[in-house]
Amino acid sequence: MTTAIVVGYIPSPEGIAAFERAKDEALMRGARLVVVNSGQAGNFAGPHFATAQDLDAIDAELSDAGIVHEVVQPTTGLAPADEILRVVAEEGADLIVIGLRHRSPVGKLLLGSTAQQVLLDAPCAVFAVKAPAERPR
Amino acid sequence: MNETIVVGYIPTPEGSAALARAKGEAAIRGAELVVVNTGKHGSYGKAKVATPQDLEAIDAELAAAGIDHDVIQPTSGLAAADELLRVAVDRKASLLVIGLRRRTPVGKLILGSTAQQVLLDAPCAVLAVKPAPTG
Numbered sequence: 001m002t003t004a005i006v007v008g009y010i011p012s013p014e015g016i017a018a019f020e021r022a023k024d025e026a027l028m029r030g031a032r033l034v035v036v037n038s039g040q041a042g043n044f045a046g047p048h049f050a051t052a053q054d055l056d057a058i059d060a061e062l063s064d065a066g067i068v069h070e071v072v073q074p075t076t077g078l079a080p081a082d083e084i085l086r087v088v089a090e091e092g093a094d095l096i097v098i099g100l101r102h103r104s105p106v107g108k109l110l111l112g113s114t115a116q117q118v119l120l121d122a123p124c125a126v127f128a129v130k131a132p133a134e135r136p137r
Numbered sequence: 138m139n140e141t142i143v144v145g146y147i148p149t150p151e152g153s154a155a156l157a158r159a160k161g162e163a164a165i166r167g168a169e170l171v172v173v174n175t176g177k178h179g180s181y182g183k184a185k186v187a188t189p190q191d192l193e194a195i196d197a198e199l200a201a202a203g204i205d206h207d208v209i210q211p212t213s214g215l216a217a218a219d220e221l222l223r224v225a226v227d228r229k230a231s232l233l234v235i236g237l238r239r240r241t242p243v244g245k246l247i248l249g250s251t252a253q254q255v256l257l258d259a260p261c262a263v264l265a266v267k268p269a270p271t272g
Contacts (some may be wrong), residue, residue, distance in 0.1 A: 128264040
């Protein structure tokens with residue numbers, strides 16, 4: 001039985017997809033959810049760092065859904081993968097959710113380094129989700 | 138409408154872990170489970186063909202658990218990732234389950250080619266499972 005889920009969140013389509021998935025999984029399993037937004041290795045001004053309003057909205061959404069949760073924005077300066085795995089260990093999480101980008105039109109052949117490291121070093125199962133495919137214009 | 142989960146199975150610890158997890162996921166979601174034993178582990182790896190007894194045992198286990206299922210052993214000669222993706226698209230899977238090996242202390246720094254390709258090209262979410270730690 002799943003008791004705690006950790007989701008790596010950044011304010012991007014794939015990060016949002018991961019959050020939505022994590023929320024669904026938490027509801028389905030009656031598990032608590034820890035949302036981790038860690039920016040990019042201490043870059044607090046970068047696009048991966050969610051705004052306070054963004055995190056408040058996430059907090060409200062999870063409260064409304066009745067999900068026991070915590071939203072954390074660590075400032076340890078660790079790389080995102082290390083941060084996610086640190087929280088997983090701390091929380092004794094048994095499920096991780098991360099977002100992956102679609103392969104680019106010229107055929108991106110590698111996964112991002114954060115995703116790879118989380119997948120390789122996770123002590124538990126990892127859900128890898130993508131943003132819904134963009135509709136052709 | 139019924140959900141479909143596809144799991145890539147080979148007779149290894151990680152394959153068994155993926156199957157066990159996929160069975161659990163199918164149970165909680167009331168989904169149909171399609172077990173795919175491709176035989177080819179990666180493009181160049183040795184064949185990991187499950188024996189007929191192995192597949193029958195899986196079939197019996199899923200039937201006993203009351204899970205709608207299909208156990209297939211494609212012989213198209215496609216690499217494992219291509220086969221899994223083909224089945225996932227074909228069956229309109231909502232979830233793909235794959236097994237990953239545990240990184241050893243001096244071990245691999247990157248994911249295997251099958252896992253990478255499945256993760257990048259999957260038409261749905263992918264659940265990557267590892268076997269329980271040994272000793």
